[in-house]
Amino acid sequence: MNMDWQTLVAGLVVAITLLVFLVRLARPGPRGNGCGSHCGCGKRKKPDAPARDRK
Amino acid sequence: MSTTSKVSATIALVGNPNSGKTTLFNALTGENQRVGNYSGVTVALKSGTFFTPHGRKLRVLDLPGCYSLRAGSPDEQVAVAALTGALPDEPKPDLVVCVVDASNLERHLQLALQVIELGLPCLLALNMIDAAELAGLRLDPGKLAEELGIPVVPMQASAGKGVLELKQSLRFPLPHPAAAPWLDEGGDADAARRGFILRLCELAARRPSEHQLTLSDRADDILLHPGWGWLCFAGLLLLMFWSIFSLAKVPMGWIESGQAGLASWLEGLLAEGDLRSLLIDGVLGGVGGVLMFLPQIVLLFLFIGLLESTGYMARAAFLMDGVMARAGLSGKAFLPLFSSYACAIPGVMSARTIDSAKERLVTIFVAPWMSCSARLPVYLLMVPLLLNEGEGSWRQAGVLFAVYALGTASAFAVARVLRGRLGPDPNPAHFMLEMPPFRVPQWRYIGRHLAERAWSFIAKAGTLILGLSILLWALSTYPKSPGADPSAALAHSAMGRIGAVIEPAVKPMGFDGRTGTAILTSFAAREVFNSSMAILFRVRESGDEKATRGLLRAQLAAARWPDGRPLFTPLSMISLLVFYIYALQCLPTVAVVARETGSWRWALGQLGFMTAFAWLAAALIYQGGRLLGF
Numbered sequence: 001m002n003m004d005w006q007t008l009v010a011g012l013v014v015a016i017t018l019l020v021f022l023v024r025l026a027r028p029g030p031r032g033n034g035c036g037s038h039c040g041c042g043k044r045k046k047p048d049a050p051a052r053d054r055k
Numbered sequence: 056m057s058t059t060s061k062v063s064a065t066i067a068l069v070g071n072p073n074s075g076k077t078t079l080f081n082a083l084t085g086e087n088q089r090v091g092n093y094s095g096v097t098v099a100l101k102s103g104t105f106f107t108p109h110g111r112k113l114r115v116l117d118l119p120g121c122y123s124l125r126a127g128s129p130d131e132q133v134a135v136a137a138l139t140g141a142l143p144d145e146p147k148p149d150l151v152v153c154v155v156d157a158s159n160l161e162r163h164l165q166l167a168l169q170v171i172e173l174g175l176p177c178l179l180a181l182n183m184i185d186a187a188e189l190a191g192l193r194l195d196p197g198k199l200a201e202e203l204g205i206p207v208v209p210m211q212a213s214a215g216k217g218v219l220e221l222k223q224s225l226r227f228p229l230p231h232p233a234a235a236p237w238l239d240e241g242g243d244a245d246a247a248r249r250g251f252i253l254r255l256c257e258l259a260a261r262r263p264s265e266h267q268l269t270l271s272d273r274a275d276d277i278l279l280h281p282g283w284g285w286l287c288f289a290g291l292l293l294l295m296f297w298s299i300f301s302l303a304k305v306p307m308g309w310i311e312s313g314q315a316g317l318a319s320w321l322e323g324l325l326a327e328g329d330l331r332s333l334l335i336d337g338v339l340g341g342v343g344g345v346l347m348f349l350p351q352i353v354l355l356f357l358f359i360g361l362l363e364s365t366g367y368m369a370r371a372a373f374l375m376d377g378v379m380a381r382a383g384l385s386g387k388a389f390l391p392l393f394s395s396y397a398c399a400i401p402g403v404m405s406a407r408t409i410d411s412a413k414e415r416l417v418t419i420f421v422a423p424w425m426s427c428s429a430r431l432p433v434y435l436l437m438v439p440l441l442l443n444e445g446e447g448s449w450r451q452a453g454v455l456f457a458v459y460a461l462g463t464a465s466a467f468a469v470a471r472v473l474r475g476r477l478g479p480d481p482n483p484a485h486f487m488l489e490m491p492p493f494r495v496p497q498w499r500y501i502g503r504h505l506a507e508r509a510w511s512f513i514a515k516a517g518t519l520i521l522g523l524s525i526l527l528w529a530l531s532t533y534p535k536s537p538g539a540d541p542s543a544a545l546a547h548s549a550m551g552r553i554g555a556v557i558e559p560a561v562k563p564m565g566f567d568g569r570t571g572t573a574i575l576t577s578f579a580a581r582e583v584f585n586s587s588m589a590i591l592f593r594v595r596e597s598g599d600e601k602a603t604r605g606l607l608r609a610q611l612a613a614a615r616w617p618d619g620r621p622l623f624t625p626l627s628m629i630s631l632l633v634f635y636i637y638a639l640q641c642l643p644t645v646a647v648v649a650r651e652t653g654s655w656r657w658a659l660g661q662l663g664f665m666t667a668f669a670w671l672a673a674a675l676i677y678q679g680g681r682l683l684g685f
Contacts, residue, residue, distance in 0.1 A: 006325070006326075
């Protein structure tokens, strides 16, 4: 069966999208503060380490 | 000037609720944390950094507001724990900035004195100096500093006045305050503080002998009136819903024209084929089906921002206290519930301000029934279709108002049942509401907040919704059928087969497999429903704007069951709206509920209950309506 170039490119786009979803689902790691960034909760920043050696 | 990137000290901003701590935090750090003219906006610890004019890098903590160091609610406990160094991973602050409302010193100084008694280096930020001057107060910051034994900086954080002076005074480490002289008299500490504050205000914050009615007081005569107040409240909400439909028409037209132009360009560029179909039907149809509602989402947030910023929210909470009491809740639960109209997640988090653990649990449980902005695109798609007319009428605003009212009334009914089952509180908490004066909205903050929300919406459309649209297109296209009939092709595709499996579960609600599949995909994000419908019903943007507007609605109106009956009747559309009012299709909300309640059982129970309730309510309406001959 001959596949035209449009079918190939469309298939590639779908495969990459699927791969991105699977990688994001499987990737362990911090999930932020659990509320995403679209609800006004903001992203949790890494705090700066306070210096303990104050003069 | 040399600057160091190392933080040299940690500063905590502490004060009564609505004293302007977050406004000061934003002014110091340049951040855009949520602010509002009512109590309990900040419920969690926030941190940021800034430099003093002399290059000293300081870390600043914005603590939730509290009235005293005897913590009651979870947000107050966080503030007290941060001050005493009891928070894990958070060192005791090196300096405390007590933020007080200069127009309300008698009450705000109570907490400031308790903080001074802790013995930490302390500074008093005399905020809202403009409001104090307007009320005719004669303030003497020098005398205040002398009597309290700590530096006092007058300021108006919302306008950036006094912020530089505050930074200047932080260039050196401050000494620990002297022992609190007001405690020397012995006896009850609270009475000693009250006596000291009265004497101090006589010296350094004299009020005019006659109380003058301000414009805010006069407005309250109407807005808090048992009759007029409710009328104004209902009028404001109706105006908000009407604006969402009518004012957004122009920018929506621009977005639609842009999409149509892009679709025409792609049609001219690419020959008929899979890639063209993916780009036009999948990407443009899916993402465009959500993106076109951006102006309406922005309008909703603008209204909520205005209500929060002016101080009307506190008035609404006051009006609602009686209604909330009938639902077994207090007026304190109103603010988290109202916040949930924007998004359930900050609403659930705001429930930390509620003292009673049982009331907090009930508030968290019903919060997702306050229709959030993610449901809005679905409502905006269905309401004009239900009324069979173009966008922008008062009738549509009325239906949208009814949709929101149904969710709210159901939430109150369930709260009443649940509150009754949980039993009374061992220590009943009383609702105390601070009525802030009306203020001019902080336009700069509202503008930045709207831009942030709009960008988040666009980013979501460009990532999650784009990805899901591509996958949905693939599922609805492959495997391909040998014939050219679009209905047969969809039935042959993977999506058609999934729809056939789902159909028996959604048919009692009046939906076919395609709508069932769109509902299933919207568990990732509710807005995906519109994208899925656009892809499944094969909506293409046309070059003509008039033809493009409501094309999906036209496709839905033309959709038929295999026996020729229309798929979307008024009854099935009401059933769909009811399903979306009640279904909890938001996994981040489930995760936040589990975190806030400390119980996955509670969160999963809520998800199960709301999904089952949504199904039952929609099925009852559809089947009941059919029995009645609709």
